[in-house]
Structures are given as structure tokens and as C-alpha cells.
Amino acid sequence: MMISERSATLDRTACERLDRDDPLRSFKDEFVLPPNTIYLDGNSLGAQTKGAANRAQEVIADEWGTGLIRSWNTAGWFDLPTTLGDKVAGLVGGGAGNTVVTDTTSINLFKAASAALKMQATDAPERRVILTQRENFPSDIYMLQGLAEQLGDDYEVRLVDDAEVTAGFPNTMTAEVALVVLTHVNYRTGRLFDMSSTTSAIHAGGAMVIWDLCHSAGALEIDLAGSGADMAVGCTYKFLNGGPGSPAFIWVAEALHNRATQPLSGWWSHAKQFDMSPEYAPAEGIRRYLTGTHSAISMSVAEVGLNTFGRADMAQVRAKSLALSDLFIDLVEARLSAHPVEVITPREHEHRGSQVSISHPEGFAIMSALIERGIIGDYREPSILRFGLTPLYIGFTDVWDTVEALRDILDNRTWDAPEHKLRSAVT
Amino acid sequence: MMISERSATLDRTACERLDRDDPLRSFKDEFVLPPNTIYLDGNSLGAQTKGAANRAQEVIADEWGTGLIRSWNTAGWFDLPTTLGDKVAGLVGGGAGNTVVTDTTSINLFKAASAALKMQATDAPERRVILTQRENFPSDIYMLQGLAEQLGDDYEVRLVDDAEVTAGFPNTMTAEVALVVLTHVNYRTGRLFDMSSTTSAIHAGGAMVIWDLCHSAGALEIDLAGSGADMAVGCTYKFLNGGPGSPAFIWVAEALHNRATQPLSGWWSHAKQFDMSPEYAPAEGIRRYLTGTHSAISMSVAEVGLNTFGRADMAQVRAKSLALSDLFIDLVEARLSAHPVEVITPREHEHRGSQVSISHPEGFAIMSALIERGIIGDYREPSILRFGLTPLYIGFTDVWDTVEALRDILDNRTWDAPEHKLRSAVT
Numbered sequence: 001m002m003i004s005e006r007s008a009t010l011d012r013t014a015c016e017r018l019d020r021d022d023p024l025r026s027f028k029d030e031f032v033l034p035p036n037t038i039y040l041d042g043n044s045l046g047a048q049t050k051g052a053a054n055r056a057q058e059v060i061a062d063e064w065g066t067g068l069i070r071s072w073n074t075a076g077w078f079d080l081p082t083t084l085g086d087k088v089a090g091l092v093g094g095g096a097g098n099t100v101v102t103d104t105t106s107i108n109l110f111k112a113a114s115a116a117l118k119m120q121a122t123d124a125p126e127r128r129v130i131l132t133q134r135e136n137f138p139s140d141i142y143m144l145q146g147l148a149e150q151l152g153d154d155y156e157v158r159l160v161d162d163a164e165v166t167a168g169f170p171n172t173m174t175a176e177v178a179l180v181v182l183t184h185v186n187y188r189t190g191r192l193f194d195m196s197s198t199t200s201a202i203h204a205g206g207a208m209v210i211w212d213l214c215h216s217a218g219a220l221e222i223d224l225a226g227s228g229a230d231m232a233v234g235c236t237y238k239f240l241n242g243g244p245g246s247p248a249f250i251w252v253a254e255a256l257h258n259r260a261t262q263p264l265s266g267w268w269s270h271a272k273q274f275d276m277s278p279e280y281a282p283a284e285g286i287r288r289y290l291t292g293t294h295s296a297i298s299m300s301v302a303e304v305g306l307n308t309f310g311r312a313d314m315a316q317v318r319a320k321s322l323a324l325s326d327l328f329i330d331l332v333e334a335r336l337s338a339h340p341v342e343v344i345t346p347r348e349h350e351h352r353g354s355q356v357s358i359s360h361p362e363g364f365a366i367m368s369a370l371i372e373r374g375i376i377g378d379y380r381e382p383s384i385l386r387f388g389l390t391p392l393y394i395g396f397t398d399v400w401d402t403v404e405a406l407r408d409i410l411d412n413r414t415w416d417a418p419e420h421k422l423r424s425a426v427t
Numbered sequence: 428m429m430i431s432e433r434s435a436t437l438d439r440t441a442c443e444r445l446d447r448d449d450p451l452r453s454f455k456d457e458f459v460l461p462p463n464t465i466y467l468d469g470n471s472l473g474a475q476t477k478g479a480a481n482r483a484q485e486v487i488a489d490e491w492g493t494g495l496i497r498s499w500n501t502a503g504w505f506d507l508p509t510t511l512g513d514k515v516a517g518l519v520g521g522g523a524g525n526t527v528v529t530d531t532t533s534i535n536l537f538k539a540a541s542a543a544l545k546m547q548a549t550d551a552p553e554r555r556v557i558l559t560q561r562e563n564f565p566s567d568i569y570m571l572q573g574l575a576e577q578l579g580d581d582y583e584v585r586l587v588d589d590a591e592v593t594a595g596f597p598n599t600m601t602a603e604v605a606l607v608v609l610t611h612v613n614y615r616t617g618r619l620f621d622m623s624s625t626t627s628a629i630h631a632g633g634a635m636v637i638w639d640l641c642h643s644a645g646a647l648e649i650d651l652a653g654s655g656a657d658m659a660v661g662c663t664y665k666f667l668n669g670g671p672g673s674p675a676f677i678w679v680a681e682a683l684h685n686r687a688t689q690p691l692s693g694w695w696s697h698a699k700q701f702d703m704s705p706e707y708a709p710a711e712g713i714r715r716y717l718t719g720t721h722s723a724i725s726m727s728v729a730e731v732g733l734n735t736f737g738r739a740d741m742a743q744v745r746a747k748s749l750a751l752s753d754l755f756i757d758l759v760e761a762r763l764s765a766h767p768v769e770v771i772t773p774r775e776h777e778h779r780g781s782q783v784s785i786s787h788p789e790g791f792a793i794m795s796a797l798i799e800r801g802i803i804g805d806y807r808e809p810s811i812l813r814f815g816l817t818p819l820y821i822g823f824t825d826v827w828d829t830v831e832a833l834r835d836i837l838d839n840r841t842w843d844a845p846e847h848k849l850r851s852a853v854t
Contacts, residue, residue, distance in 0.1 A: 032492045033492075034492065034495070039495060041495065041496045044496050045491075045495060045496045047492075048487060048488070048491050048492035052487050053484055053487045053488050056483040056724065057483070059671075060475060060479050060483055060670070060728070061459070061475070064475050064479075064670060064671050065459045065460075065461065065474075068461070068464075068466060068468065068472060068474065069471050069472045069803065070798075070803075071671065072472075072671075077671060077672075103530070103531070103534070103719075104530070104693070104718060104719025104720055105720075106691070106693035106694070106718050106719035107530070107534060107691060107719060110690070136705075137694075138694050138697070138703050138704065138705060139694035139719060141705050141707070142692045142694060142696070143691065143692065143718075145707045146689075146691060146692035149688075149690065150541065150577065151577070152580075153579075159705055235720075237720070243487070243491060243722070243723075243724055244486075244490075244491050244498065244499075244504060244722065244723035244724065245504075245721045246722060246724075247722070248719070261573070261576075262573075263537070263576065263577040264533070264534060264570065265569045265572065265573035266531070266566040266569055266570055267533070267565050267569060268566075270565070270569060275808070276615075276808060278561050278562075278563075278586055280568070280569040280572045280573070291531060291533050291534055291570075292530075292531025292566060292675070293531055293532075293662075294672045295671065295672040295674070295722055295724075295725035296670075296671035296672050297483065297671065297672075297722075297728060298722035298724050298725040299672075301487070371497075376495060376496065376497075381702070
């Protein structure tokens with residue numbers, strides 16, 4: 001059956017049936033979403049967890065207000081980075097004791113890349129090139145450029161196309177390459193890279209790999225340890241619903257924990273944090289990747305999102321995500337064919353993350369018109385409308401209604417109004 | 428009049444009168460403190476602001492829950508680093524547009540020191556030594572050691588005694604010194620260093636200076652711009668009452684903003700953050716010192732603390748702080764003289780921060796006994812009991828009651844019980 005035939009048999013009633021039969025349907029009750037809204041930007045900022053507000057109240061009124069400084073011990077603030085880290089690890093196949101939640105993705109990438117390059121400087125000092133996708137999230141590229149500039153000594157960042165990654169680096173994996181930093185899912189197109197085979201290709205080339213899981217953690221099944229990956233970083237505020245700007249994570253393969261220090265070596269990374277010695281001595285294990293004091297409030301709110309995911313079956317999450325994006329793509333092809341719309345996201349399941357990106361020359365204005373109707377996706381240059389599919393709170397009917405709204409906006413040229421052409425600074 | 432004579436005339440009634448006449452007395456109503464508690468650890472974690480819980484609710488339920496991704500624009504999340512930065516600047520003489528609130532003190536120090544060394548590498552490449560106090564907060568020292576190791580090329584951190592700093596670096600300010608990193612107040616002893624004369628001495632030696640204001644911002648009057656300082660960092664969770672682990676700040680003198688980039692060059696530091704270009708281009712001005720995405724929740728709660736301070740007269744804060752610590756020292760000398768107690772904090776106002784530190788061989792057990800009575804200070808090795816004096820919510824009667832409790836514990840050897848000798852990991 002062709003894709004368009006598959007969807008031609010679908011109507012809204014069929015979508016409602018799919019929602020009724022959805023094994024994850026009860027998870028929607030764990031989120032608070034505004035009325036008359038279809039929220040398809042959970043790949044940028046996840047929705048509000050129902051427990052977030054109460055947890056913040058507890059932390060502020062009880063732990064901070066009453067416990068005061070003692071709560072670093074009595075309320076477990078001290079251990080939040082490892083407590084949350086292990087919860088993230090459970091979702092990405094990281095194993096216990098290998099992950100901390102702390103700082104931002106960008107900063108954690110700096111730590112990971114610095115440590116990896118230091119390991120390579122011992123083992124293979126001639127390797128001074130860092131490869132990363134040209135379409136990696138720009139902040140990752142900028143952090144690597146900042147690191148290479150700081151290191152000097154011919155360290156260099158080289159950008160590669162997605163096709164080169166998918167092909168196993170036939171043209172770029174030279175004996176100069178020390179490190180490859182890869183986003184697991186392309187943030188614009190939604191293309192997913194195979195972690196296991198890509199990691200193997202990188203290791204065969206003598207390089208190390210750091211995966212950025214910002215757009216895959218909580219969206220699909222990941223087996224970090226099983227894939228042989230060296231390190232990983234990611235955020236908790238997208239699919240993991242940790243709250244706006246909630247802290248990020250860093251994962252380091254156990255065998256690498258103590259092989260190098262990282263340069264952001266604040267007191268939280270010290271072997272004896274409260275000895276207050278003027279001599280640095282790195283902690284053993286993953287705590288070495290901590291730096292300074294974390295926000296107990298934002299960490300605790302992020303934990304609510306992780307706890308929600310802890311009750312979800314990631315195989316079911318992935319299956320539903322693919323079913324949602326299949327439906328989205330099918331409906332776009334079947335119902336928007338009169339318009340210059342192109343599906344950017346790969347059709348093959350093994351190359352697809354948890355979003356659908358489509359392009360249209362008037363993408364910005366179309367997204368503006370959609371948002372006016374309460375359907376919230378986002379826009380990325382050039383011409384790309386992004387729709388994040390978060391299986392815990394998005395259903396099949398939501399997808400139907402979204403494509404129907406798109407059809408209506410395109411058929412009636414609703415987008416072609418002055419108010420939809422105004423560009424704001426952030427989308 | 429001798430110190431001991433001054434206090435000998437004081438009794439609890441006199442302290443009550445001082446509290447009644449205190450021009451800052453109404454500020455205590457802006458904090459929520461647990462009953463039967465005297466909280467003298469606000470120099471480690473400030474008390475709960477009354478508005479914090481409500482503000483967190485608004486951010487979570489309204490801004491995150493209803494506004495969702497749009498709140499980056501509509502709720503001002505995007506500008507929180509500069510909005511809060513300017514509020515901090517108002518308290519430390521920083522001028523508008525020179526400060527951002529972001530990340531942790533340790534990470535901000537890494538950015539500042541990296542940029543300063545880069546400026547010096549252009550102007551005076553032979554200067555490769557960083558001086559810092561041996562008794563600077565250890566995390567600062569570790570960050571500088573991490574940076575020096577990362578840079579290699581003979582970069583080196585040298586530790587100097589407080590007396591050397593106070594004397595203007597007669598023995599250590601050589602032509603090799605690129606940068607001096609100084610805590611404004613010694614976290615253990617409470618010694619205050621003169622910002623203006625010390626900065627002048629450092630500049631006369633050809634070096635740059637970064638001040639760590641963790642133990643002085645919100646505790647005393649500071650004139651960063653007027654002192655000629657180059658850069659400063661500090662936290663918001665101590666005297667500024669931003670909440671547990673709330674984000675830190677970084678200040679850069681306006682003339683230096685665009686002289687160098689810093690290596691943690693994430694997308695928030697980019698000239699055109701949302702162009703998503705793979706080429707890094709630094710923003711002009713203080714935004715260059717941002718890195719990744721901040722927590723809107725912890726930033727917004729921190730803002731409540733800053734707003735409270737925005738209504739306080741810092742000259743009154745400083746005057747009351749000194750009156751409180753004068754009283755504390757006087758009472759210790761007058762009433763604890765039968766015991767081996769030593770006041771560590773300098774007597775001279777110009778060398779005193781906003782805490783009183785006293786030593787006793789059984790300091791740890793004594794602090795444990797005090798905390799059991801609801802009087803919360805903290806303990807620092809070796810043998811030091813620290814009492815933070817936060818003028819917005821601590822009064823003269825609190826000081827009286829604290830010294831009386833100390834006298835009782837010492838006279839009756841209450842501290843000499845097994846439960847007070849157990850060491851916990853964090854104090």
C-alpha cells in the first residue's frame with residue numbers, strides 16, 4: 001500500500017479510535033496544557049508536568065524556607081545531580097553511576113570534549129581535529145570552536161554533511177581526527193543517526209565520539225552503553241519536560257571516568273569537596289564532571305518530568321512516535337498535495353526522530369497563522385515548519401486536526417496577511 | 428571606651444531598643460523564617476523571600492504552562508540574564524549593561540579569567556601567572572588551576588597570603604603576573620579587602636583583576652566601576668537571597684566588553700543567536716559572556732531577592748551590618764572570656780565583611796549544640812564557627828540571644844555530648 005493510500009482510508013474517527021486504543025493515553029493526565037491548544041513544540045520546550053508546581057512549592061516553602069542550609073543534607077539537594085543523573089540514564093541506556101544532571105548542554109559538551117581531547121593527547125597526540133555535523137545544533141559547533149581556539153596548537157573543528165555521517169565518514173575520517181561530536185537527531189530535519197554503527201565507524205577510525213541527545217532523550221529508545229559510545233550530553237527541557245531551561249546532563253562511559261580531568265574543575269568535582277583544600281584533587285567517577293552549585297529548585301522541578309518518564313515504556317513511546325509521524329507525513333502527502341509543501345523528515349523509520357519538518361516558501365507566515373489557531377509548532381530558517389511529536393501528551397486526533405488546519409490555511413491563503421509576516425526575535 | 432566596656436553597658440533591653448530604632452526593621456517581613464530560629468547562615472544560603480513561592484507558581488503555571496514556548500518572548504525569559512544583571516549591577520556599582528546573571532560563579536570565573544588572559548596574551552604575552560589568595564574560596568582556585576592546565580604553555584596559578592594582598596603584593600607582583608583573582612571577603616575569617624587600592628596596586632603592576640563578590644554583594648557598598656576593576660563574578664544565593672543554588676553573575680568593565688571572546692561561546696553569546704549559522708560570531712557587549720539556556724524558574728525566583736534589595740539603602744545595610752558585628756564581637760569578648768574563644772574576624776571596620784568568625788578547639792561540637800537550639804550558623808575547618816549577619820532579617824536581639832546561648836553551652840559544656848561530635852558531610 002502506498003503512503004497516500006494508507007492515509008486515504010483514515011478520517012478523524014479513525015484517529016479518535018487510535019487515541020482510545022493508545023496504551024500511553026493516560027499519560028496526558030500528567031500534564032497541564034492550555035485549553036484549545038495543540039502543542040507541537042515539545043521538542044523545543046516540553047509541556048508543564050502536573051506535579052511541577054507542587055514540587056516547587058515544597059522546595060521553596062519547606063526545604064528552603066524551613067530546612068534552610070540543612071536541606072543540602074536533609075532534603076537530598078547535595079545528591080540531586082546523581083539522583084537525577086541515574087533517572088536520565090534509565091531512559092538512555094546509560095547504566096547507574098555514569099550520569100550527572102548539571103549546568104547546560106553547551107557547558108557539559110565543553111567538559112566532555114575537553115576531557116576526550118585530553119585522553120587523545122595522551123594516546124594519539126597527532127590527532128587534533130574535531131568533526132561535527134554542519135547541521136549540528138549551532139551552540140555545539142560554537143562550543144567546539146571556542147574550545148579549539150582556547151587549546152590552540154592546531155586544534156581544529158571541521159564541519160561535515162549529514163550524508164557523510166550516515167555513510168560512516170568515508171571522506172573525512174583521517175588519522176588527524178581525535179573526536180567526533182554528533183547530534184543524535186538533526187534539530188531541523190528530524191533525521192536520526194544510528195548510534196551503534198556510527199560509533200563503530202568512529203572508533204574504527206581511531207577517534208572518540210560524543211553524542212548530543214537533546215532531540216532524542218525521551219523521544220526514542222537509546223542504548224548508550226550498548227552502542228559503545230564514549231560520552232553523551234543532552235538537555236532535560238525538551239522531550240523530558242523538565243521546565244524552561246532546566247539543567248542538562250552529561251554521561252561518560254564507565255571505563256573513561258578516571259582517565260582525564262575536565263577543565264571546569266570546580267569544588268563539586270573535588271575528591272573532598274568540604275575539606276576546602278587549596279589543592280585540586282579530582283573525585284573518582286562521574287562526580288568529576290560537576291563544577292559549581294546547582295539550583296535545587298530547577299533540579300527538583302526537572303525531576304518531576306523524569307519521574308513521569310520513569311513510568312513510561314520507551315518501546316511504546318517510540319512505537320507511538322513513529323505512528324504519529326507516519327500519520328502526519330501521510331496526511332500531508334494526501335491532503336496538501338495541491339501546495340508547494342515538501343516533507344523534509346526522512347521516511348525511513350530508522351532515520352527518523354520524533355518530529356516532522358515540512359518546508360513551504362511561506363513557512364514563517366503559515367506557522368504564524370497556525371499559532372493563531374492554537375496549534376503551536378515552530379519555524380526554522382529556511383522555510384521549515386517543525387512539528388514535535390511527544391507521545392506522552394500528543395494524540396492521533398491532534399495530528400489530524402493540525403494537518404486539517406494547515407490545509408485550510410493553505411487553501412484559503414490565510415497566511416497571506418500582514419500580521420503573519422512580522423518576524424519576532426525568537427520562534 | 429574599650430570594646431568590653433562598650434558592651435558591658437548593653438543588655439537585652441538595649442538590644443530590643445536598637446531593633447525598634449532600626450530603619451531596616453520592616454524588611455524582616457519580606458522573608459519567611461521558621462519559628463524559634465535565629466538564622467545566621469545567610470552568608471551561605473540566604474533566607475526564603477516571601478514572594479518566592481508565588482513567583483515560582485506564576486512562572487510554572489502561567490508562563491510555562493499557558494505561555495509555553497512563547498514565554499521566551501512574551502514573559503521576558505529571553506532577557507532575564509540582562510534584566511537581573513542590571514539589578515545586581517545596581518547593588519555593586521556596576522552600571523547598566525555590564526552584567527549578566529547566568530551559570531555558576533565557578534563557570535563565570537572561567538569565562539572571565541579566560542578572556543582576561545586572552546587580552547593579556549595580546550598586550551603582554553610574557554605574563555602567564557595568575558595570583559589568587561590561598562584562602563580564596565577553593566572552587567575559584569580549582570577553576571584557575573583547571574584553566575591553567577588547559578592552556579598549558581607555562582600558565583601557572585600562584586597562591587598568596589591575605590597579608591600579601593593587603594600590603595599591595597610587595598613580594599609577588601612580578602612582570603610575569605597577568606591576572607589576579609581575589610575574593611572580596613575571605614569566606615572563613617570575614618576579612619574584607621579594599622577594592623579600590625588593591626585594584627590600583629594590581630594595575631600598577633601591569634596585571635588585571637577579577638573580584639569574587641560572593642561574600643560581599645548585598646552585604647556592603649561596592650563600587651565596581653568606580654574602583655577601576657576589570658571584571659567581577661559572584662553568586663545570588665547568599666546575601667542576595669536568590670534561592671538554593673540560584674544563578675550567578677558576571678560583570679565586565681565596559682571598556683573590555685569587546686576586547687576578547689570567552690571560550691564557553693554557546694549560542695546565547697552569538698551576535699545573531701537565531702540565525703543558526705555554523706560560524707561563530709560574538710555578540711557585542713556583555714551578552715558575549717552568556718553560554719547556554721538558563722532556567723526561567725530559578726532566575727525568576729532569584730529576581731525576587733534582587734527586587735527586595737532594590738528597595739534597601741546599601742549605606743544603611745552596611746551601617747547595620749557593622750553595628751551587628753561590633754555587638755557580636757563585643758559580647759563575645761565580654762561574656763565568653765572564661766573560654767578559649769578567639770575572634771578571627773578583623774576588628775577594623777574597613778577590613779570586615781558581614782560575618783563574625785570565632786574559633787574554639789571544639790568548634791564543631793559547639794555549632795552542633797547551637798543548631799540544636801535553633802541558632803543556625805556553620806562550621807569551617809579548622810575550629811571555626813561562622814555567623815553570617817544579614818541586616819535585612821537579623822536584629823540586635825538575635826545577636827544577644829546567640830552569644831547568650833554560646834555562653835550557656837560553653838559554661839555548661841553542653842557541646843561535650845556524643846551527638847554533637849558526629850560529622851556530617853556538609854555543614
